[in-house]
Amino acid sequence: MRIAVCIKQVPSTNEVRMDPVTHTIVRDARQSVTNPFDSYAIELAVQLGQKLNAETWGISMGIPATERLLRDACARGLDKAMLLTDRAFAGADTLATAYTLSLGIGYMGGADLVLCGRMAVDGDTAQIGPELAEHLGIPHVTDVCEVIEATPTKLVVRRLIEGGTQRLTVRLPALLTVAKDINQPRMPSIAGVRYGLEAPFVALGAAELGADPAHIGLAGSPTQVVRTYVPERGGEAIALEGDAATLAERLLEIIEEVSGHGRA
Amino acid sequence: MAELKINLDRCVGCGLCVSSCPAGALSMADKKARVDPDTCVLCGLCLGSCRFGAISIEKDHGGAADRDSYRDIWVFCEQRSGAVLDVGLELIAKARELAERRGCRVAALLLGRQVAHAAHSLIAAGADTVYLCEDAQLGHNLELPYAEVITRLIRSHRPEILLFGATAFGRSLAPRVAARVQTGLTADCTELDIDPDTGLLLQTRPAFGGNLMATIHTQIFRPQMATVRPGVLPAPTPDLTRTGEIVPVAPPEGLFDAVVLLEEVLTPPAASIADAEIIVAAGRGIDGHKNMALVEELAELLGGAVGCSRAVVDIGWAEYRHQIGQTGLAVSPKLLIACGISGSIQFLAGIGGAQKVVAINTDPEAPIFGVADYKIVGDCVEVLSALIARIKADRGL
Numbered sequence: 001m002r003i004a005v006c007i008k009q010v011p012s013t014n015e016v017r018m019d020p021v022t023h024t025i026v027r028d029a030r031q032s033v034t035n036p037f038d039s040y041a042i043e044l045a046v047q048l049g050q051k052l053n054a055e056t057w058g059i060s061m062g063i064p065a066t067e068r069l070l071r072d073a074c075a076r077g078l079d080k081a082m083l084l085t086d087r088a089f090a091g092a093d094t095l096a097t098a099y100t101l102s103l104g105i106g107y108m109g110g111a112d113l114v115l116c117g118r119m120a121v122d123g124d125t126a127q128i129g130p131e132l133a134e135h136l137g138i139p140h141v142t143d144v145c146e147v148i149e150a151t152p153t154k155l156v157v158r159r160l161i162e163g164g165t166q167r168l169t170v171r172l173p174a175l176l177t178v179a180k181d182i183n184q185p186r187m188p189s190i191a192g193v194r195y196g197l198e199a200p201f202v203a204l205g206a207a208e209l210g211a212d213p214a215h216i217g218l219a220g221s222p223t224q225v226v227r228t229y230v231p232e233r234g235g236e237a238i239a240l241e242g243d244a245a246t247l248a249e250r251l252l253e254i255i256e257e258v259s260g261h262g263r264a
Numbered sequence: 265m266a267e268l269k270i271n272l273d274r275c276v277g278c279g280l281c282v283s284s285c286p287a288g289a290l291s292m293a294d295k296k297a298r299v300d301p302d303t304c305v306l307c308g309l310c311l312g313s314c315r316f317g318a319i320s321i322e323k324d325h326g327g328a329a330d331r332d333s334y335r336d337i338w339v340f341c342e343q344r345s346g347a348v349l350d351v352g353l354e355l356i357a358k359a360r361e362l363a364e365r366r367g368c369r370v371a372a373l374l375l376g377r378q379v380a381h382a383a384h385s386l387i388a389a390g391a392d393t394v395y396l397c398e399d400a401q402l403g404h405n406l407e408l409p410y411a412e413v414i415t416r417l418i419r420s421h422r423p424e425i426l427l428f429g430a431t432a433f434g435r436s437l438a439p440r441v442a443a444r445v446q447t448g449l450t451a452d453c454t455e456l457d458i459d460p461d462t463g464l465l466l467q468t469r470p471a472f473g474g475n476l477m478a479t480i481h482t483q484i485f486r487p488q489m490a491t492v493r494p495g496v497l498p499a500p501t502p503d504l505t506r507t508g509e510i511v512p513v514a515p516p517e518g519l520f521d522a523v524v525l526l527e528e529v530l531t532p533p534a535a536s537i538a539d540a541e542i543i544v545a546a547g548r549g550i551d552g553h554k555n556m557a558l559v560e561e562l563a564e565l566l567g568g569a570v571g572c573s574r575a576v577v578d579i580g581w582a583e584y585r586h587q588i589g590q591t592g593l594a595v596s597p598k599l600l601i602a603c604g605i606s607g608s609i610q611f612l613a614g615i616g617g618a619q620k621v622v623a624i625n626t627d628p629e630a631p632i633f634g635v636a637d638y639k640i641v642g643d644c645v646e647v648l649s650a651l652i653a654r655i656k657a658d659r660g661l
């Protein structure tokens with residue numbers, strides 16, 4: 001049995017985040033990191049891999065430097081990693097990315113379970129999972145927040161929907177996208193870090209994957225950015241000034257004006 | 265292979281493109297911009313940064329061969345237990361507006377177990393045609409039978425544009441359909457328009473990561489597909505005099521049992537900030553979990569709700585259901601009080617419907633002031649405390 005986890009490299013934001021283990025605030029510089037949602041997918045793959053005695057793979061399409069993140073994923077417990085990297089992949093939108101990832105998974109010999117993050121924090125489309133499942137011809141479930149039962153042929157999962165959850169059975173092979181808080185991603189152990197450095201790793205380009213040039217990179221991407229701009233702002237804001245008490249007074253007037261119209 | 269081209273005759277060496285590149289692929293050499301093709305990911309974010317039209321992306325073409333045979337704008341109208349979600353009506357109204365410009369018709373896709381009664385509300389919202397498919401396999405929102413019916417309809421009727429609401433189900437179903445018919449899909453658009461020159465659907469959304477908007481099109485693949493979050497577009501006033509045709513569609517072909525719903529647990533709908541009339545919203549400038557209590561207290565005194573930016577959710581000061589913005593909720597209160605929120609594009613994407621915005625920020629240059637009706641340059645904690653004290657004093661609390 002084989003489990004594949006899709007891992008995306010994203011630019012780390014300058015935002016502060018809590019370290020899930022130490023509960024301290026991490027402020028990292030602009031550097032590439034593993035898409036945070038994918039960390040939960042990696043942890044789930046490690047847990048299910050142990051339980052179902054499956055081989056676990058990390059797979060990413062990205063620049064050569066993504067190798068570092070894939071090795072980090074192996075340090076956290078994945079068995080092997082595959083990087084799809086080629087200039088011909090540049091400019092891929094979700095359709096072309098999903099196609100390329102499907103070739104990588106085919107190259108491994110297919111997977112019984114494919115795990116993705118719920119979304120990538122940079123592009124934030126949440127489209128790769130369902131599109132990849134379609135390319136692989138397997139069912140998918142998005143926003144999975146709990147795996148209740150797992151056997152080599154079937155999973156029982158819980159997924160988040162607006163205002164609640166659904167419990168579903170999913171026949172394998174299938175793809176899941178994983179919501180935050182499904183688990184507590186582990187930190188790599190020292191032995192893990194050592195394993196990560198020498199874990200089986202393969203980098204493949206378009207030719208090795210037998211990719212159809214019309215389906216990869218920009219050429220295989222139906223969508224294209226035609227314009228970027230900074231939106232125009234509305235008119236000038238009215239400045240409120242004075243000490244805190246004066247400001248409170250003015251704000252209260254504004255609030256009363258608004259709720260005056262609002263209250264039935 | 266596609267590449268980024270710099271027209272050296274047009275390039276004046278201003279360097280604006282260099283700072284626009286998230287991948288660090290652009291640099292200056294001999295007072296001209298230069299691209300490193302190995303680093304460039306062809307994202308297109310630099311295109312808008314060049315005031316001299318010196319940057320272009322050349323693309324080899326594939327796509328739908330007979331794209332002129334695709335016509336009309338379709339809206340997938342999700343329903344739950346037979347009730348059509350508002351986002352479907354919002355999209356039909358938008359589709360109506362686009363169809364007038366494009367000179368085509370609007371069709372709604374209504375799929376479910378017993379949903380025929382809802383068809384007229386879709387016509388009243390602006391649909392000319394309702395494709396109605398009723399079947400027990402469509403009783404729950406499960407992707408595979410829905411995708412089968414929708415792709416079959418696309419193949420036989422060839423819509424030019426297909427829109428989905430970006431609900432949990434819409435965001436799961438639309439990419440499945442897009443991949444099956446091999447076309448493009450733009451997630452979470454905040455604006456849709458028709459290009460007057462090309463007739464293409466212009467799909468605008470906050471740009472990937474940057475503090476920019478990006479307009480995206482699907483030039484040669486069909487249909488052109490997009491999702492839009494609930495509440496971003498205005499709801500239509502139904503016109504009950506409109507007429508339209510209801511076209512029955514054959515049920516899903518096949519048995520779809522790879523994913524089976526066992527149970528659905530719905531928590532009684534908590535009051536959503538999407539419906540609140542007054543929202544007190546906190547950003548990272550609220551500076552600490554303990555100050556969230558001030559935001560909550562003010563919201564409660566005003567009978568309003570608490571909102572926040574994503575930064576606040578990421579740090580853990582508030583739960584996701586309070587998040588406003590592109591990846592949170594779109595809100596349309598009568599009054600929004602933004603405390604310590606910088607006003608990133610992604611945040612602003614959620615407050616287009618707010619009637620009045622008061623912004624409190626220590627930074628006079630904060631972008632939030634650009635959309636505010638009232639601005640206070642100052643410490644939001646201080647202002648909140650004073651306002652709470654004042655209201656309590658007035659009410660004798």
Ligand SMILES: Cc1cc2nc3c(=O)[nH]c(=O)nc-3n(C[C@H](O)[C@H](O)[C@H](O)COP(=O)(O)OP(=O)(O)OC[C@H]3O[C@@H](n4cnc5c(N)ncnc54)[C@H](O)[C@@H]3O)c2cc1C
Binds near residue numbers: 549572591609625
């Ligand atoms: C794909 C993607 C999707 C995103 N989706 C969303 C989304 O849906 N919603 C969202 O909000 N963000 C979203 N973001 C994040 C967004 O880009 C910003 O990072 C975020 O909105 C910043 O939140 P903020 O304004 O609270 O924090 P900051 O940008 O850090 O701003 C804090 C502000 O507080 C001010 N300040 C500091 N101290 C005080 C004080 N004492 N009193 C008053 N003001 C003070 C500062 O001057 C500053 O302007 C998304 C990002 C990406 C990449």
Ligand SMILES: Nc1ncnc2c1ncn2[C@@H]1O[C@H](COP(=O)(O)O)[C@@H](O)[C@H]1O
Binds near residue numbers: 009041061
């Ligand atoms: N280039 C990529 N390589 C590997 N996995 C990816 C890539 N892009 C997206 N994914 C996966 O798809 C998920 C959703 O991404 P997105 O659709 O971009 O929001 C991510 O959490 C990853 O698991």
